[in-house]
Amino acid sequence: MSIKILPPQLANQIAAGEVVERPASVIKELVENSLDAGATRVDIEIDKGGSKLIKIQDNGSGIPKEQLNLALSRHATSKLATLDDLDAILSFGFRGEALASISSVSRLTLTSRTAEQAEAWQAYAEGSDMAVKVIPAAHPVGSTVEAVDLFFNTPARRRFLKSDKTEFTHIDEWLKRIALVRRDIHFMLKHNGKMVRHYRPAKNEQQYLQRLAQISGKQFAEQALAVDCEHNGLQLTGYIQSPYFEANSSDTQYFYVNGRLVRDRLVNHAVRQAFAQQLEGIQVGYVLMLNLDPHQVDVNVHPAKHEVRFHESRYVHDFILQALQSALSQAEQLPLTSEEGCLAVGDDAQVDEGYGTQAIKPSLNELSVRHDRGNGALSWSAPTIQSGVRERASVAYAGDYSNRGGRADSYRGPELPSQAALNNYAQLMTTPNLRCHEDKPVDAKAMPAVLAGKFWVITEADELRLIPFSMVADEVARSQISSKLSSGLVGQPLLMPVSIKVDDDWQETIAQRELLIRKLGIELTIRLGQLIIKKVPPYLRQSQLANVIPEFLQWIRFEEPADEAITNWLVAQSRASFSSAVILWTEFCQLSESQQQHIISESKVLPWQNWLGEQTSE
Template sequence: MAIQILPPQLANQIAAGEVVERPASVVKELVENCLDAGATKVDIEIEKGGAKLIRIQDNGGGIDKADLPLALSRHATSKLHSLDDLETILSFGFRGEALASISSVSRLCLTSRTEQQSEAWMAYAEGSEMAVKIQPAAHPVGTTIEVADLFFNTPARRRFLKSDKTEFSHIDEWLKRMALVRPDIQLTLKHNGKQVRHYRPATRDDQFLQRLAQVAGRDFAEQAVQVECAHEGLHLSGYLQSPLQITAQDTHYFYVNGRLVRDRLVNHAVRQAFAELDEIEQPGYVLMLQLDPHQVDVNVHPAKLEVRFHQARYVHDFILQALTSALEQSALIKPGLSDNPYSEAPGADDAFYAPPKAAITSGDATAKMPGTRAEENPAGDAAGAWQHSGHERHEERQHPAAQRPSYTAAGAPSATALHSYGALLSTPGHVNESAQSIAPSPPLLDGAYWVVTHDADLLLLPVKAVASELQYRQIQAKLAQGLPSQPLLMPVALATQENWKQLLATHHERLQHLGFELNIRYQQLIIKKVPPYLRDTQLASLIHELLTWFEQDAQITDDALARWMATKSVQGFVSAPVVWQALHLLDDTAKTEIYKMAKALPWRDWLEQAT
């Protein structure tokens, strides 16, 4: 059979098979177009689950009359102009297929007006004929699209549609996902003339928590752990199910640069973060990842539901570290599994404690509890949200003792737990280092320095310097027998250099002794295993630095290597409470050595000047 070019209407219907799966797919594509057009208000009307009518109106920039016929043509878009644009996509749409595909399987009417036009214009196309008719119309600035009789000319596809209720539920679910990632947009949804959803614009934290409660439920919104972490071009924010909430949650939303995607690496990272909490099989989450668009490929799935990260392992480990740190800092880990020195060993009298109202911050990450119960919230907003004002945060910085969180028991604690809890509440805001027991973590200055007292001195002790020293001591102690080696979830590959093959052969045994497994294949250096201390680092640049060092100095001492690895291991986020507790497990001599890193503050001079 001879090869021939497909007719446009047939090509469009084939494309529609990928883009237009059901009415929810139509709503998704059209609403995303509204947002790309700069709309701040989107109204959606549905009849009979979307099979009879889908009408979407926005207040965006509109479409010029001259562009209306092109808007319904395949591969016509205003969002891409060159191959370079494809590598930095930040808009929802970019292929120019949606409107053409939708109009090929429905009766589509597009009415639009730009601010520069004195009147609106309407474009109409019906099914496979694809003949676009343009005529004047009355319409405010913005666009309205009506999709009637979906799949009227493809009966086989129409028979696959479910009941009106089921199809509408898919539309409602998709709108919930969009409501979370774009809280600034007002969204309304009507079904058969009745308003079902109304998402008001949310520009403040308390307003967003109301929207979160609408989408994910009040319990999730009130108890969820807020995640906020940034590191070297990656920024993760959102909410994670509280370990106190052990009931199953159907809230699993992950966004990359504002685009909702499905990603197995993210699910794996969330499950790992909750690995010690057996009660929760699949924790709920609403997570938003921002990164350089050059580092992610969104053009890998017809419906744009999947992405491909250029450094997938690094992204996975960053998410895992951020979530683990947020859970640790929210004081929600079950006693006996956490590092809390005041928790009892797990047993019949285990007690969970509600999270602190104050934000707990360390390094680059912040874990917050978004709300309290309604009776504890004088503002009385829908989500029961409690947030610090800027003035309150300033007051807390001036008075460190005010930062001590208050806890309420979620279950009946034992007498021993109550005694320990009372001792904790009575602890002063500063720490006396002469105490023999492990003291609670002292106040943090700028997230980087502990404010502590030692004898009669007031000290600033750098968190990362202490973490590096502790890591160095641990590595040094294990280096004689060889460091453990940990396989990566996904091997890292980088372009090799001419002399690296010889370097790997020369230093093969020593690299293995350090916990590295490296080999060269197809002009690439493959990193398969690393010591656990370096797992959360940027391995590509780190291995390059290590091999360059070996090339320049073949007689590197083990002590120098231990110091180098310790320094690299703490360049990212460091959990101050965990480091503090590790410091207090050392003997007095080691602690005295570490305290030499601190800088003494002339508090006596300050007092004299004040008086």
């Protein structure tokens, strides 16, 4: 049997098998093209569940006449030009297969007009012959795509379509997914001539909560927790089911990465693990959006683009897990009062003198807890999403979305969390402090010159000194560990638990030193002859745990080390990595004056006077 190149018609129909599974797939591809074209309104019209007619009209930028024919060709796209573009994809489409695949299994008409053109043009293609005709037409700026008689030339695939009701359900579900993440778009859906869905653009959070109520139900929208957490280039926003949610379960489960809905195993594991303790055995609801640098995620790993691959998967997993766990745990704490000095109130705040010691309750329906980089504390403020804080971690009760500007008494969320809960959340999501002594902000320009990427060059009186980064990193770690060790370190879950063949003495050692191990934030279990490491403090994250933990167990087997010895050990383990020079400098400024002077006194003095003397004698 000889090898032959497939004819274009056959190749297009094979590609259509991956792109066009059912009418909902066609709508997905066409609407995503509209969004990539900058449309702010998308009207969808279908007949008989989409098998008879699919019509998508948008007000996007349109397609020039000379490119209409090319738009229906395979591997033709305006969204990629070079291989480098594939590493940073922000558009929905990028493969250039959708229109060609759809036109190969339907009678497709593409009508479009750009703002520069005086008239619109229409391209028509029917079935596998792919012959494209371009004629003048009347149309406003934007595009309209009609796909008639889907799978008319592939009867076998047409027979696999379900009933009109089932196919419409798939279309309706997909529209819900895109409407939740693209709050700025006006969507309208008609079925058999009747309007069945109308999602108006949400210009503020109240309007978005109305859209959330349309899609996920009024009860979920009223009682959901709003999450807004940002840390080191990762931002997680959205809403999660409250532990006080009256229903036992919710079918609202949507997770987006850079605006793209995904069903990724890593993401699903992080979300399930976060809800495991608070809502065990319940199918929880959530609408979450993760945004990160497009260079840090690969979206070209699945034919339908449902899965993604993160370059730093463990970091992304732990970020999602800790953000959600902290948000859920805060919802179960006791309220704050004004005496604790943690309630930040806007101009609309009201004072209810009948509530304890003159507690302050914001009149807005959203209450958020904000991470302040200046002092490492968290404070309540309103609103959440529009606070504009660059480095923040917030959780808010959505409240009654239908109440616009009502009294504070109408707020129906549960009690505010305690200061202890806020401090714990700050410890989990803390970032380096950006203040020096006497609460003076650090100017990044004031950082000394860096030498060889390892030292700062500073002047102290008439001395020229080199301060090693490693020395500062050790002192910063020692200061942080010492302040936290008495109350216990916070363990961070590992994405993949480390398993080691168990030693005969470890079971007894773990039992004897259980309090010490728990105090360090380490979680260990023994099962089937294996020691499984589940959690470790952040100071051990970069260590070779398969070696470090056995050595640690051997150390504590015969003695219980003092806090100072434990601190020195953790400092030694954390030397493998430290922050950037800028962040490390802010941490240096955060140390006490005595600690700073100790570091300076231990630094290396350069004999610059001798150098100048030698140069003078020459």
